[in-house]
Amino acid sequence: MISSPEKVAVAVIGASGYTGGELARLLSIHPTAQLVAVTSRQYAGQKMTKVFPSLRGICDLSFEEPAIEDICRRAEIIFTAVPHKTAMLVAPQILAAGKKLIDLSADFRLDDAATYEQWYEPHSAPEYLAEAVYGLPELYRDDIKKARLIANPGCYPTSIILALAPLLRARVIDVTTIIADSKSGTSGAGRGAVISSLYCEVADGFRPYKVGGVHRHIPEIEQELGKLHGSAITITFTPHLLPVSRGILSTIYARLKEDVTAEQIAGLYATMYGREEFVRLLPAGGIPATQYVRGSNYCDIGFCLDRRAGRIIVMTAIDNIVKGASGQAIQNMNLLCGFPEHTALAAPAFFP
Amino acid sequence: MISSPEKVAVAVIGASGYTGGELARLLSIHPTAQLVAVTSRQYAGQKMTKVFPSLRGICDLSFEEPAIEDICRRAEIIFTAVPHKTAMLVAPQILAAGKKLIDLSADFRLDDAATYEQWYEPHSAPEYLAEAVYGLPELYRDDIKKARLIANPGCYPTSIILALAPLLRARVIDVTTIIADSKSGTSGAGRGAVISSLYCEVADGFRPYKVGGVHRHIPEIEQELGKLHGSAITITFTPHLLPVSRGILSTIYARLKEDVTAEQIAGLYATMYGREEFVRLLPAGGIPATQYVRGSNYCDIGFCLDRRAGRIIVMTAIDNIVKGASGQAIQNMNLLCGFPEHTALAAPAFFP
Amino acid sequence: MISSPEKVAVAVIGASGYTGGELARLLSIHPTAQLVAVTSRQYAGQKMTKVFPSLRGICDLSFEEPAIEDICRRAEIIFTAVPHKTAMLVAPQILAAGKKLIDLSADFRLDDAATYEQWYEPHSAPEYLAEAVYGLPELYRDDIKKARLIANPGCYPTSIILALAPLLRARVIDVTTIIADSKSGTSGAGRGAVISSLYCEVADGFRPYKVGGVHRHIPEIEQELGKLHGSAITITFTPHLLPVSRGILSTIYARLKEDVTAEQIAGLYATMYGREEFVRLLPAGGIPATQYVRGSNYCDIGFCLDRRAGRIIVMTAIDNIVKGASGQAIQNMNLLCGFPEHTALAAPAFFP
């Protein structure tokens, strides 16, 4: 398939997972970008519709082996939807070929190679960390437009950073008291054939995992919260596994400085997000729910004050594979390419 | 809200149910139609987003009382998404006002008032039955384009009629042996507050209902199958309730005439549906699944021959509130208005 | 139905809800108690199996009108599984008749009528509050054995109080920092026909509710935590609605005093619960899940230390209608009657 002259050619490296399928779904309705190549070692030679029958009649591509040089000849924008560690191996070649890279893995999200190594493993391309732009448009829109390497944020971090940014900038919470209790749908665990992701192990159940400060999204969250605040922040973060396919709901607690009113808080959010297309601020007392953002690129934000206990509770809902991954990646691509930011992302959520 | 000059103004009578919400979802991405009014006796005066928070930021309408005369002044196309019996009460007024009506209820689907009365109750507007066009575009496209009253098909009938049409026209099955075993998601039961639709009553369970030739979709199915065949047909139809929100899967059995090959069958389907945008024919042995049509207007069709028993098994999957209701209604509107048939309906299914 | 001489006769007032059905399920396998009457205004005269077909062949009772005087003649132990406010109206009559009452509502859980009135409404039988025993056997076993009025704990409170009791008694946490983030299955919302409990509104979704210190279980939780600690405690409590029928998972945060080790914490739990039949302490790092307690009377407890943030995270899983309601009520009945505490409660959880 050749991209039409007026469309930007796009490739996805590692397209057989749920974020890869979601990139294909969203690109299929993109009027000015065209998916021209999808790679998968495991499924090379097979139609993409074998893995995603939902794309029948919509995407005719077959998976290819990830021949980066060849891919770079055919595409201008490349998404890497591969596990961390793999992305850093192909990034230098892609960038050297003059292509733009939007990496959905964790490999370029942390500024500091030492932190990466502490939480992940040795980094093979640390020289790109400084250049990589953290792809959260609500925070870094201008940098994203000019970037050539975008580190697409993690799903949990997106839900938590957007929740806290206005409060941190305004310095209205005690940053030593931040607790993020997050719940994610099972697609976040990927499409790997593991027992813990089986229907019978997940359905009709609920559990926390990686409790006690050990989930790898923590350094990413703390890095961004720290920048917003102006100094280092340590949080407690507990992820949980929901018996749903899509969605993250984060319930975030912090002690609120005295005398701050709900109206003031609402004002902080309105000031920061009032013009954002993909952040929906709920009215006072409004409570987000994952079913109202399903399939969409929205981040719904609500908050309540617990005056009895002196705390603010901020709640965010996103679709983990849209705003938490592939939708945000398309949003970043739109910014990079000068397309309207909502292109291919304007569809409402899908309920019920 | 005033419709822009270049957009067709559309209203939905009875918009607080799931099909009403789905009409609003689909119309929100329609470039040449605009939803200008939604009615609901129960929610009059309240924002539509109170019932469908998924539409926040997308639809700003409030529910109105169903003042038909007023609605007719503001809209050219009117959808009635009300229970049967209600639609027949408002249809004459809408048609008299020179508006086009697409009725999602059962009120105008049957050609014969006596049959309607046998399965439902007395009909108050039987003079419109002859004029009403059965809104299954794959069968009645040309009539739909010229209609002023479209009877949008039922969800089960859509899944069964599309499955059998090529076989009936080609007269390759024994029509006395047709059995349709259909399974529907819970949205088909509507948004009414009844115990049998509660999460705890439906989840993690499965059951048939209205077994033994008593479901009201039977006369509609038999009417259309009979027309395709050329004489009356009696079927056995068993609906079941699936613990999912969306989707209908019909498994349909019939004795196949001898010497008919799978290739011939495939040819019949290809001839009839090969150019249809919303019918996806699966390759030989391909088996449809509701999760691959979720949120889309597709009807996926597969078939298998059971040579041991001399039967054909045809399987169809649709989203009951898209191709089975609101999506098909938009498809009909597109035909009526001369818009490309897939307008607002091109988005792929939503998986996982 | 007459109770056999060697069995204690039991009645359930308000037996058409999920906790009523669960009492009948558990009593059906109880060798020394027999359910002799079930009441329901709504279903009076109908078989219990109409509401709970799962009990076909097991329970032959029909619902009766709640004629308390008559019920008291036939039963020794009476469970009230009615909404709060209703229980306090019938309790005096039951106690005056010399019967034992196990109330599953909130009416007798609070020691203080003023607190009850602040969170609920005026109390019509405040003179019984002092006498009522809070039916959490792990805390009040000896009192329960001698009680005539047992206030069966709420589901959320059970999951939170059991989690924190050892820490509060040992004074190892900062009680001003307690946050309980709890997630409950939908059966907790009852069997009422309300839109918010419909399958389509709950399935494939997740949401918080009653956020910000407004849920009525808060005074009950704080009362018991305060007693354990020795002075008043204010917590932040956020309930969430899970798309499952059964189960509560509470994730509870508190700042841990310095120098307390995981081994010491484990010791505190072992000391308090080591001999409890229905508390299962998970090994170090063990994480509870609702699917492993489903249908059982267990409370699984695990904890992790977040050394980076100086916090302890305690997690508990219960089945909200067993240990969180009807199972605990049977456990209390067993204590009252001198039966082995696990009678009818020994069945393992039900997985998958």
Next chain:
Amino acid sequence: MISSPEKVAVAVIGASGYTGGELARLLSIHPTAQLVAVTSRQYAGQKMTKVFPSLRGICDLSFEEPAIEDICRRAEIIFTAVPHKTAMLVAPQILAAGKKLIDLSADFRLDDAATYEQWYEPHSAPEYLAEAVYGLPELYRDDIKKARLIANPGCYPTSIILALAPLLRARVIDVTTIIADSKSGTSGAGRGAVISSLYCEVADGFRPYKVGGVHRHIPEIEQELGKLHGSAITITFTPHLLPVSRGILSTIYARLKEDVTAEQIAGLYATMYGREEFVRLLPAGGIPATQYVRGSNYCDIGFCLDRRAGRIIVMTAIDNIVKGASGQAIQNMNLLCGFPEHTALAAPAFFP
């Protein structure tokens, strides 16, 4: 663990799957049998509670390597819950050791080795086929009591054979018209780590599989139906995958001989099953549902006549891993050992 003198020692070969876990669950409440050994090559050396945390505090066994000789020294009754082909390899050794074998695989269900080889693969122990008793107590109770090798029926066959037996014996249906449309929960696919069993692939979806006379349960079903009828029967059987963990609902169609009344049909079922403890006959028009048998050993049976089409529709609901596997195996063990048939199986279904 040594079995107490008054308990029969039981072992499970291949106990890490869902049927193995269910055997352990049921045996834990069995007063006169004791599980003394569980084997699993994959998990040898690990606690059974690692795979089934639901058994914490209830089963303290660790998985062992399947050393048959050693197992035979310690157990009197041996369950093989292994894939087909594996059971036939160990059966001769177990029987030679004088032990009773209840095989949950398909290896000894077919009378005819040639049929087995046609649907499965070559049989290594065909000399035992004639001796093996098909373990459906409602049909073969007396033989089961005397057997030393019991072939525990398949889940789908149980649901279909019990449905049709009274009709076939009474010769009231046209046996050339039998169609069984069956729907099974996902536990039927086992605990293997395969993509098609992942939560995200199954949840919120529904699909047929192995359509067209190719599912391996067909010869087993047809063998037993043929015996009941007195001559060979060919059926059409279509299995479907439900998004639930447990449960099979079979909807079975056949043309009914003229002049047979519903009362006569009800009489046939009552005659055959009226005294069966685990068959619940629903009243006229009653419709079974999987949620009302969940976790129990019941088979619920209902039927409707479709007079318009001259058919009978019989519907059965079972829990696929209880009456469809492990519960029925325990029922067989009870018969073998002379225990009351319902021992450990008397608990009601688990709803919601």
